[in-house]
Amino acid sequence: MGTNIAIGNLVGKCNTDTQKINFPFSNSLVDYWNFGGKSNFDKDRTTVTGLLGNVLTAYNFGYNLMSGYGGYNENYLKYKKADNVFITDDHSITIMNFVPANTFAAYQYDIDPIKATKVRVKGLTSMDQLTYEYSPSDGGSRAVFPIPEDGEYDLPESIQSSSGTAGYNVGFAVRNALTKNVTIEQIPLYEGAIVTDGVDDYLKLDKTGYKVGTIIIKYIPIPTVDAWQYVLETKTERIAIGYYGITAIENDSYSTNFDDVRNIEGYKVYKFNDGNIKNISTPLFIGSNAYIKEQISMALYSIAIYDKVLSDQEVQEVINFMDKENKS
Numbered sequence: 564m565g566t567n568i569a570i571g572n573l574v575g576k577c578n579t580d581t582q583k584i585n586f587p588f589s590n591s592l593v594d595y596w597n598f599g600g601k602s603n604f605d606k607d608r609t610t611v612t613g614l615l616g617n618v619l620t621a622y623n624f625g626y627n628l629m630s631g632y633g634g635y636n637e638n639y640l641k642y643k644k645a646d647n648v649f650i651t652d653d654h655s656i657t658i659m660n661f662v663p664a665n666t667f668a669a670y671q672y673d674i675d676p677i678k679a680t681k682v683r684v685k686g687l688t689s690m691d692q693l694t695y696e697y698s699p700s701d702g703g704s705r706a707v708f709p710i711p712e713d714g715e716y717d718l719p720e721s722i723q724s725s726s727g728t729a730g731y732n733v734g735f736a737v738r739n740a741l742t743k744n745v746t747i748e749q750i751p752l753y754e755g756a757i758v759t760d761g762v763d764d765y766l767k768l769d770k771t772g773y774k775v776g777t778i779i780i781k782y783i784p785i786p787t788v789d790a791w792q793y794v795l796e797t798k799t800e801r802i803a804i805g806y807y808g809i810t811a812i813e814n815d816s817y818s819t820n821f822d823d824v825r826n827i828e829g830y831k832v833y834k835f836n837d838g839n840i841k842n843i844s845t846p847l848f849i850g851s852n853a854y855i856k857e858q859i860s861m862a863l864y865s866i867a868i869y870d871k872v873l874s875d876q877e878v879q880e881v882i883n884f885m886d887k888e889n890k891s
Contacts, residue, residue: 594616
């Protein structure tokens with residue numbers, strides 16, 4: 564559960580009340596944002612309110628696949644389907660219990676590749692009711708992946724046939740009669756994160772007039788292009804985190820004007836020296852530079868900004884708190 568839910572009664576309090584908020588060193592906290600608990604279907608999906616009420620606004624997100632909350636590999640909306648099978652969003656399928664046996668319920672042709680996914684299946688009442696059938700990577704004929712009971716399954720990719728002509732169906736098939744409706748739902752690749760597509764997605768904080776001494780952020784870069792890509796940047800009194808090229812991201816090589824950068828338990832900690840704390844007079848852009856260019860594809864879980872330089876012990880206390888929030 565994310566911050567907006569777990570401590571939602573505290574969201575929106577003014578800075579004079581920060582000492583009452585159960586967040587480490589809140590007297591120097593600019594704000595803290597956690598993306599857990601948000602979904603692509605929320606009415607307020609374009610805004611994420613920080614603990615102190617400052618709003619991050621999301622721009623250009625598609626709220627599906629790898630642009631929005633969670634991140635999904637496969638778009639079920641492009642699948643063909645049998646009667647009484649319902650696909651209402653890109654990552655979930657409902658098969659009604661009267662779909663007959665030996666029916667491909669939701670499927671592609673073998674000339675259409677299917678990416679590897681992890682799915683959660685509910686509604687099966689006996690063995691051998693549902694299968695996932697695919698073109699294996701070794702080039703053999705259609706293979707069958709059994710889904711014998713409710714649970715979570717890592718489904719292999721289905722490679723694209725090189726024939727150019729559809730030979731058989733791949734996807735989900737009902738093999739024996741159902742007694743309950745069955746749901747198939749992709750499990751997010753980055754549960755609890757907002758995923759930027761690296762094309763035009765970004766978040767913006769319009770708040771100005773604060774200082775930045777420390778930023779603690781949890782994000783996972785997703786390599787896409789061999790060019791400059793920015794995790795965040797402000798324009799005038801510049802704070803910046805950027806990468807150049809896919810290799811740099813994979814090797815965790817970055818460019819930044821912070822004086823001290825550390826990777827602690829999956830969190831990045833960026834600190835200025837005491838004499839180099841920045842006074843911010845322009846908006847903060849996340850997922851892009853300040854000119855709304857050079858976007859990065861990444862999964863962003865949470866970010867905390869402090870107006871002072873935290874000690875190593877203080878940083879660890881903040882990470883411990885953020886880690887509990889991200890896991891709850």
